[in-house]
Amino acid sequence: MSSLLVGYAFLHQHLQIPLPEPAKPAMVASVTRVQETLLDIRVPAHVAVEGDDILAHALFALKHEGTDLGILSYALLQVSAAQLETALKASPSSAYLRVLAFLWEQFTGKVLDGTITVAGAYAKVFDSKRYLTGPHLSSARWRVHFNGLGDLFYCPVIRRTEEIEGWLARDLLSEAQQFFDATPRDLFDRALSWAYLNETDHTFALEGETPSTDKTQAFINLLKQAHEPRSMTEDYLVELQNTVITNPFLLAACYRNEQNWLRGKGIRGPTGVTYVPPTPDDVEDLMAALLKLINTRSSEIPPLVLAAVASFGFVYIHPFMDGNGRLSRFLLHYVLAQSGQLGHGLLLPISIAMKRREVEYLAALQSFSRPVRHLWRVTSRDDYQFDFSTLGSAKMYRYWDATEAVQFVFRMTEETLKQDLHAETVFLMRFDDAYRALDQALDIQQKDLVHLLTVCHQLNGRISLRWREKMAYRVPEDYFDQIEKVVRQCFEFPEPSQ
Template identity: 30%
Template sequence: MRVMFSGPVSVFRDRRLPEAATPAGYAALIDAYQLPVPVPHVLSAVGTKHRILEQAGWRIYTPRHAPAPTLEGHLTFALKNEGLDLAILKRLFLAVREDEIAELVKRTPTGLYTRRIWFLYEWLLGRMLNLPTADKVSYVDAVDTDLQFATSGQNSIRHRVRNNLPGTSDFCPLVFKTRALTEFVAQDLKERARVVVSQVPKDLLARTAAFLLFKDSKSSYVIEGERPPQDRIQRWGKVIGEAGRAPLDEAELLRLQRIVIGDERFVRLGFRGEGGFVGEHDRETQGPVPDHISARQEDIACLVRGLIAFDQAAENQLDPVVAAAVLAFGFVYIHPFEDGNGRIHRYLMHHVLARRGFNPAGIHFPVSAAILDNIGEYKDVLESYSRRLLPCIEWETTPQGNVKVLNDTADFYRFFDATPHAEFLYACVQRTIEQDLPRQARFLRSFDRFRSGVENMIDMPERTFNSLLGFLQQNEGRLSKRARDNEFSRLTPDEVTKIEELYRAAFYDSG
């Protein structure tokens, strides 16, 4: 059957082009083969003008970039200019005949792109084409490291391709080397964190670390809309403090869920045995109104296996923050549990950063606190993929008001573009290093200085002192008339004046 590729269009999959142009690469393949896949963030097309235009999720190339209107032409264009989109490639390979790929390779068996296509076909589908081993030519990377993050890789002699994919065919999201990520990596935040910590006196460092740990644990519950008791927050904080010590496996994930949930009377522990979604229920029908639909329960085992394999494969290979984003956001999209997914998702960020030695010893960055302060952007990042995923999922409502997925969706959870997620997490990590950690250390210095000054003046129980500090913080360093007339009526005017001076000296004058 001859496949027809589109001519110039103004709209593609409900997305307007900045000017009429001919879809190219992945866009052309999605259209020609009617592939039911999440559409990439950025699509390519060929225009009529002799300049490249990047606008509104499109990259419009010049006529000289136009690929041949064939499967090989658009596949080569995609690999050369758009990097790997494994979900599209797998669905494409399932849609074309096996002999078409074999013939493509036979025409140019030593070609850089044909060998990559050949390798990716067999890697994604798990079956071999009837082709002899490639001639002894130079190896080519499966992932173009100018475009996307990858590992050092292992050679596939059969294809003369270096398999530098950062995961397995069970789970392998990819991340583009955007300008933002390139700049983050160049900052060497790991070393920056070490320097910041070295400037904190040792007697303050442990207290700073403990406060940040408690803050992160509390923030992770607040993100989920929960207000648990202090002991539960402290218990989860202790778990975060031990992140990275145990290898990631199914038993560890189940252990984390038990700790997160605490009271299991109304929650079924363990991996889901039914569908799942994030969203609301219609008030009238009580039917689900999903913002995100979780992976099918029958796919959870292989996807979790892929997560675990990714964690092991990316260790000491992939950039630590990029690896943390891929693992953590991949987990939350799969949503393998009935409850507890969000907090474990954020724990996995700590797991990777700690295991890779990105954190200074004894310090765990309060990533959840940074997320909470940027909750709108966090939700946008989560929805950046969920919005594109939902149209690809066929589902129906169950009698219990849940969702039942009707089509094969596993590839959409194992292969996705995690670039926005990596950019967001890097920004959170940078903030915790450059702002949260130094700010808390400065606060403790000021706190100790102020407390020492007050204690030299007057004996005051700790609860009363903390109340005094709270009033001063609320009123910009001055004790309000209400506080002077009530809680602190026993202080003389001279003592009040002196305390306010001590506060200003400790918290303002000290810088």
């Protein structure tokens, strides 16, 4: 089988690179041209690389498969300066060779022959037709633009799938702003209060928690900080972690200095460990790189794209022993708020949709976490303590594919906007209509009317016998029937069957 592999798949197997395998291996097949399928990349024999020439396979991969910085960061270390210099002198205008020369110097820390003169238009490390890209950092020596979303130390990649292209053609944040602008002010304030409360409740629900009143209010206050103009730093994150955690033994003073891991419910032993984040020694550098990307706030990176990278990238690094999930969702709101594309204080309660689509959320997380878990060896000390070892390094977490994460965040944003916020606004409008009609017709205390309206709505236009009996000495019997009738009319509930 190995003789049929070419490009990244060959390099991965031949060099035993400790990274997840390429999602779509390239292999020789009975085709007339290079064809990408859902599962692989099929290569005609006359195009495939023969033998085990590392440089030749790297050139093939860059040309036909795109850019995989993780595999190239290992493979180029096995290419000699002499081999690369000879190739450059023979083809000084080759865009792919110039990109590899640029990456070779970056990854090895060495310098190639300074007398080599290259030519041709500037080449891009990432093909902007294949990937979402960031600001250009240019190398005049090699006539190369590095245009990744991050830098060579930390660079998530996002493929231009058909779904992502569709989302980019829209402007969901502008749609959200227009929705809020079109909402009457009194409804707007109540809808926004609802959004903050439900974002909080569903954020905790995703962690399997039901927050106390104090924890709820603390997280709401936290969310309101997202719009404050403040750069994200380790100290700020520690401050935020201390806000969302109430157990004094779990409060952080800095990033974690011990190994963390995640485990499935009810599964004992190493097989129950579902994800292993980077070692404590790697956390500080990875977080510094992630925060650099977040704080850059480049106009070339759409806010929802950066928000997805920030949220998922943070949870993959897992820099604290507890509170990472809640902070990852705060970062999503923080990036959107800091973009300036949502008015001050506006919030999209995306966690409502995320909780409703929890299986999809888990699948998006596992698109990265599952293959990385296979690169760790976990052994038991007892049912709760483990030893961890891996042949890999922080590179596993530097060059991750954020495509699934970005697609998921786009979907949840639209669903929140079109479904949750719309439904809540309609509910408030109909509730107000019902209240006004009944307040004029009935002599009843405000708090009792609000309560009965709420109860009646929850029961689809009915007030139960229990509530009729409970409030019989406060509300005349015929009032209950009138409340039911108005609620059914305003909320368009069907008449009860006889």
